[in-house]
Amino acid sequence: MxxxxxxxxxxxxxxxxxxxxxxxxxxxxxxxxxxxxxxxxxxxxxxxxxxxxxxxxxxxxxxxxxxxxxxxxxxxxxxxxxxxxxxxxxxxxxxxxxxxxxxxxxxxxxxxxxxxxxxxxxxxxxxxxxxxxxxxxxxxxxxxxxRIKRAPVVQQSQPQHTESIGAGAAYPEADTEAYSNDVANRVVATSENSVSTFSIDVDTASYSLIRSSLTNGRVPPADAVRVEEMINYFPYDYAPPVGENVPFSTSVAVFATPWNSGTQLMRIGLQGKMPLTEDRPPLNLVFLIDTSGSMEAANKLPLLIQAFGLMLRSLDPLDEVAIVTYAGSAGEVLAPTPAGERDKIMAALQNLSAGGSTAGQAGLQQAYAVAEKMTQDGEVNRVILATDGDFNVGISDPEALKEFIAEKSRTETYLSVLGFGRGNLDDRVMQTLAQNGNGHAAYIDTLAEAQKVLNDQLSGALFPIANDVKVQVEFNPAMISEYRLIGYETRILARADFNNDAVDAGEVGAGHQVTAVYEITPVGSPATLNDPLRYGAETPVENPNRDEIAFVKLRYKVPGEAESRLLEMPVAPSLATPDQDGRFAAAIAGFGQLLRGSSHMGDWGYQEAIDLANGAKGNDPFGYRAEAITLMRLAKTLTEN
Structure with missing residues (x-):
């Protein structure tokens, strides 16, 4: 054994x-x-x-x-x-x-x-x-x-997205975000340069980005603050245009500056014409959707699907919708389909999932190709790009994108950009695409913002009434010693660009409003910052037009026309008591400058902005102004020692 x-x-x-x-x-x-x-x-x-x-x-x-x-x-x-x-x-x-x-x-x-x-x-x-x-x-x-950031994954199936995304959804550290902005406009001596020229801007992305930051307990980066986009986020009671062939009206108001008793604010307002619904042309839309891996978060692709779902409800049944997606490569997910077949379009949207790299260039090329096939005389073609802006395959440099989009814009296809999510948001790319693609940019951080941009303001977002709109203001040196344009840093044009129809500028949509604010210093004011030149010809300015402080000119093109048209109006030196709209616009202008850390605000701070805005809420049916005051209070709390 x-x-x-x-x-x-x-x-x-x-x-x-x-x-x-x-x-x-x-x-x-x-x-x-x-x-x-x-x-x-x-x-x-x-x-x-x-x-x-x-x-x-x-x-x-x-x-x-x-x-x-x-x-x-x-x-x-x-x-x-x-x-x-x-x-x-x-x-x-x-x-x-x-x-x-x-x-x-x-x-x-x-x-x-x-x-x-x-x-x-x-x-x-x-x-x-x-x-x-x-x-x-x-x-x-x-x-x-x-696994140490290896190659991107393929798309996967996802459940349908039905619940709303809240305003306070957390986002990752914004250590890779990039913003499009420039150094704040300086105070200009009128005797040295009396002419200011800029392209209009109807974008609102900056305001929504600021709201996203503040509601998540963060002060937004200064470069994320474009003051003109904050001002233009809100509706104002401007007079509508008069006349059959006039696309928009122009109004100017001058009133005291709340943060500097020695200066005045000059507000220029444009009001776009709103055509009757039955008169609007047929619409061809290409939804260009970023389905890369970076879009997986709840406040990106799921919110995007909900946003487009809201938009479909406002389209005419005979409008057409196509869907192109891009990740590792681009492809047509839905062929051109009548908007009346909403269930079919929503099924295609809800079947989308996130995964892969971000081949933005390929997506844009595919979307423009699809739009070209949909083109017919008398119809409006528009590509709506929905992305976090994180292009990492193909063209990704903003300057290279600018050239690519500028070339495509000649095809009479408009490009609008909707930004989603935080953490890797590339605002520079969004602005480059929108500014050079004959479109506008908005940032969608909540379903309520999607309702505002893609439903309430659908006509302005989709139907252009004036292209390449430029503003030029000549200040009278006999009346105004200095001026400063508040915001529009990324929209400044050379003086000669105003009359050059080859120079691109912003578009105005149906019913759109545009507001621009200058801070001006009257001659003799103790607030004047520039001393007389020792060796300059500082003799009194002889100017017979002492009944004018400025002369405002606008150029625009009717869609489909290559030659611009001109509008002009003088500005009288009368100092008026600002109405509610004027006071509220001033409060927002001050709020934006505080967020940027402006040196022009003196002792005027967030509490003064809150008080001014509180007294100018007026008729606020959707609560936009009340929300702005809440954001001011959050900024005050977050910046106090």
Whole structure:
């Protein structure tokens, strides 16, 4: 019997492989990797299980203990200990562990190649695959990102998005965001340069970005603040245009500056004409949707789908909609479809998912090609790009994009840009595209903002009534010693650009309003900042037009025409008491300058802006002005020591 037992043991020894410390260490590494991913360690906010750090530390210690043994006998002796420890680990108290789901197929990159790390994961031994993992499980894209930012993942199926996204949705640290702005406009001596020229701007993206920052407890970066977009976010009671062929009216008001008693504010207001609904031309829309991996967050692609769903409700049934998406590559998801087939369009939208890199150039090319096929005489073509602006494949440099879009704008297809999400938002790209694509830019941070931009103001957003609108103001040196344009830093034009019809400028849509504010200093005011020149010809200005402080000129093109038309009006020196609209616009202008850290505000601060705006809310049916006052209060609190 003893001999038989010896022979049996000898046979077992000969057929049993030597224990491998390296193999066990590799298996434990794989288990640790799975544990990291299940706990979302790339994002500390996801560590919701109290015992998760302890459990992870246990696995780390187990690996160290096993790899620390130098001889096979000691290693074999710990084999049962390792298995038993993992089993005991599964029943740790106070941890809600769920059985591990079956391993999915390996993640592939956008060219269809399996990721090497996923193949390695599939080689993990069966007993380690059975180890429990914590919930919630990461998505496959998160898993790929956690593996040291390897290649982007392919698109995945997602559930339909039905719930609204709130205003206070948190966003990642804005360490990769980029904004389009310039140094604030300086005070100009009229005797040196009496002419100011700029392109109009109907964008509102900056205000929504500021709201997103403040409602999340952050003061927005100064470069994110474009004061003109804050002022133009709000409706004002401007007189409508008079005359059959006049696309917009112009009004000018002059009143005292709230933050400087020695200066005045000159407000220029444009009111676009609103045609009757039955008179508007047919509309061809191409939804160009960024479905790259960066769009996966709830306040990006899911909110985008809801926003376009609201827009569909306001379209004419005979308008046409096509959908083009882009990630690793671009493609047409929905061929041109009548807007009346809303269920079909919504089904295509709700089937979208996020994944891959951001081939923005390919998407734009595809969208313009689709729009060109939809073009017919008398119809309006518009591409609506919805993105976080994070272009990383193809053209991504703003200057290169400017040239590309400027060329495409000659096709009579307008381009509007809707920004979504925070963290990697590239506002520079959005502004470049909108300003050079004959369109406008808005930032959608809530479903309520989508309602405002894509439903309440749909006509202004989609139907142009005037192209290449430029403003030129000549100040009378006999009456005005200095002036400063508040905002419009990215829209400044050279004096000669005003009469050059080849120079692009902003568009005005149906019913759109445009507001511009100058701070002006009358001659003789103690607020004058520029001293007389010692060697200059500082003789009194002889000017017969002393009944004018400025002369305002506007140029615009009727859509489809190549030659611009001219409007002119003098500005009388009468100083009026500002109405509610004037006071509120001044409050917003002051608010924006405070956020930018302007040196022109003196002791005037957030409380003064709050008081001024509170007294000028007037008729505020949608609560826009009340919301602005809340933002002022938040800014005051966040900036107080």
């Amino acid at each position: 003893d001999d038989d037992l010896k022979r049996f043991r000898q046979a077992m020894d000969e057929t049993t492989p030597e224990p491998s410390a390296k193999r066990r260490a590799e298996n434990l590494d794989a288990a640790l990797k799975k544990f990291d991913l299940s706990q979302g360690l790339e994002d500390p906010a996801r560590l919701t299980q109290d015992r998760a750090p302890q459990a992870r530390g246990f696995l780390r210690g187990l690996k160290k203990m096993i790899t620390g043994f130098k001889n096979p006998i000691s290693l074999a002796a710990t084999s049962s200990l390792a298995v038993a420890s993992v089993a005991a680990f599964a029943v740790l108290p106070n941890v809600n562990w769920n059985p591990a789901p079956p391993l999915p197929a390996p993640v592939s990159d956008f060219q269809g190649r399996a990721l090497e790390s996923d193949v390695a994961d599939l080689a993990v031994t069966q007993e380690l695959e059975a180890a429990p993992v914590a919930t919630p499980l990461p998505s496959r894209e998160e898993a790929a990102t956690a």
